[in-house]
Amino acid sequence: MRHTDRIAVFIxxxxxxxxxxxLIRRHVGRCPECGGRLATIEEARRAIVHADGAGDSERLRxxxxxxxVADAAPAACATGPAAKAAPAWRWAAATxxxxxxxxxxxxLVFFLEMxxxxxxxxxxxxxxxxxxxxxxxxGDEPAQTFVFKPHDSDVIIVWAGKTH
Amino acid sequence: xxxxxxxxxxxxxxxxxxxxxxxxxxxxxxxxxFNVLRNxxxxxxxxxxxxxxxxxxxxxxxxxxxxxxxxxTIVYRRSLDVLKRKRRFRLAVRLAGREVIGGPGLxxxxxxxxxxxxxxPSRWLEVLTPRERTALCLWADEGLTAAEIAGVLGCAAATxxxxxxxxxxxIKALMENAHAAH
Numbered sequence: 219m220r221h222t223d224r225i226a227v228f229i230x231x232x233x234x235x236x237x238x239x240x241l242i243r244r245h246v247g248r249c250p251e252c253g254g255r256l257a258t259i260e261e262a263r264r265a266i267v268h269a270d271g272a273g274d275s276e277r278l279r280x281x282x283x284x285x286x287v288a289d290a291a292p293a294a295c296a297t298g299p300a301a302k303a304a305p306a307w308r309w310a311a312a313t314x315x316x317x318x319x320x321x322x323x324x325x326l327v328f329f330l331e332m333x334x335x336x337x338x339x340x341x342x343x344x345x346x347x348x349x350x351x352x353x354x355x356x357g358d359e360p361a362q363t364f365v366f367k368p369h370d371s372d373v374i375i376v377w378a379g380k381t382h
Numbered sequence: 383x384x385x386x387x388x389x390x391x392x393x394x395x396x397x398x399x400x401x402x403x404x405x406x407x408x409x410x411x412x413x414x415x416f417n418v419l420r421n422x423x424x425x426x427x428x429x430x431x432x433x434x435x436x437x438x439x440x441x442x443x444x445x446x447x448x449x450x451x452x453x454x455t456i457v458y459r460r461s462l463d464v465l466k467r468k469r470r471f472r473l474a475v476r477l478a479g480r481e482v483i484g485g486p487g488l489x490x491x492x493x494x495x496x497x498x499x500x501x502x503p504s505r506w507l508e509v510l511t512p513r514e515r516t517a518l519c520l521w522a523d524e525g526l527t528a529a530e531i532a533g534v535l536g537c538a539a540a541t542x543x544x545x546x547x548x549x550x551x552x553i554k555a556l557m558e559n560a561h562a563a564h
Contacts, residue, residue, distance in 0.1 A: 226551065229544070239540030242547050256550040257557065262522035265506045265553045266515075267416045269409030269523070273426050278412060279404045281426070282433040286400070 222255045354378045385449035392440055400437055407450055408433075410524060411457045417519040418461040418512050428464055432456040447533055451526070455534045458516050465512055506556050514549035521546055 225245060232238045246252040257265065269275075354361040356378060364377040392399035411432060415425035436456055443452055507515050513535060520526040520534060532542035 229547070235538060235541040235544050238547075239543040242543055246547065255554055256547065257553040259522050261557060262518055262550060262553060265557075266519050266522055267413055269413040273412040273416060273422055273429070275405075275408040275412060278408050278426055278429055278433075279401065281430045282404060282437075283401070285430060285434045286437055 222252050225249075225252050226255070349374050351376060356380050385443075386445045389440055389443050389445075389449065392437075400440075403436075403449065403453075404433060407453050410450060411453060413523055414454055414457050414516065414519050415461050417507060417515050418458065419464060420507060424464055425461075428460045429457060432460045435460070447530075450524070451530055451533055454520065454524070455536075458534050459536075461516075462512060506553060509552050509556060510549050513545055514552070517542060517546040518549040518553065 225241070229238050229241055229246075232241065246256070349365070349367075351363065351365065354363045354376070357380070360381060361378040362381045364379075366375040366377065367373070388399055388402055392403065408429065411429045412425055415428045415432075416422060419425050419428065432453065436453055443449065447455075507518075510518065516535060517531050520531045526534070528543040528546065529539045531546065532539040535542055535545070537545075
């Protein structure tokens with residue numbers, strides 16, 4: 219395999235454009251053999267169509283002017299306000315979206331606060347409900363366990379400590 | 383008169399300001415569209431749409447890029463839209479079990495310089511992707527740098543450099559094959 223072909227394959231298999239670009243700049247740009255495999259600017263110009271052969275600029279200009287006249291008055295050339303209208307509209311939409319999200323979050327928080335946890339409700343409302351703790355182990359050894367239940371709360375605190 | 387002055391004149395509503403923009407850039411726009419689309423009629427349609435779009439949104443030109451680059455970006459994007467539409471149309475026709483035999487906007491590129499038997503310049507461009515054609519055209523005809531080409535293509539400068547490298551390599555290979563054949 220020729221040196222230039224190896225470089226071409228290497229450039230093709232490199233995963234990132236940045237790496238490929240670095241190789242092109244640092245090697246292909248300096249190596250005459252690799253550079254010779256690329257079309258020069260004169261050769262590239264022979265491959266493409268130039269402005270003078272691409273079409274009738276005069277006809278294009280008349281078509282564009284006809285479209286512009288039909289489209290809007292000359293004052294509409296100043297499209298600055300129209301261009302700025304889009305961001306304003308986007309800001310309004312974004313603000314409305316944020317407001318709606320805030321309302322939804324507030325409603326969710328309110329709903330959660332109004333609804334007490336199911337376990338607490340059961341403990342308080344149903345006399346037969348019991349809190350049971352069979353055993354607690356710390357390091358595979360039975361732990362000394364204390365259970366607290368404050369009078370004015372449904373919270374139960376379990377304190378477990380190592381036995382000596 | 384530089385880009386920002388001529389744009390400001392146009393925004394003030396000065397008659398003839400936009401005509402000066404068109405006079406300066408219509409040729410480049412047509413060349414780019416023709417090289418990407420390889421169809422003269424489509425190229426003119428795309429350039430008309432692009433210039434009308436540019437006229438309507440001239441207030442968005444912020445002067446960070448050259449006016450020419452800004453206009454060519456619009457032309458390039460409109461050209462891609464046309465290519466996508468054509469691809470979709472061809473697919474729909476194929477799915478319907480019919481053959482595309484021609485019609486407006488579907489004919490192959492017309493010969494640029496006569497119709498002799500050798501490979502025509504527009505035929506060479508067939509092996510390039512639209513992105514490669516654009517990069518090659520902007521580099522060879524407009525003299526843009528990789529960073530400016532990247533601005534038109536909407537990619538990183540490194541990607542534009544790789545795209546241009548591939549385009550130049552393919553064109554060189556075609557030229558060597560053509561020379562070998564003769």
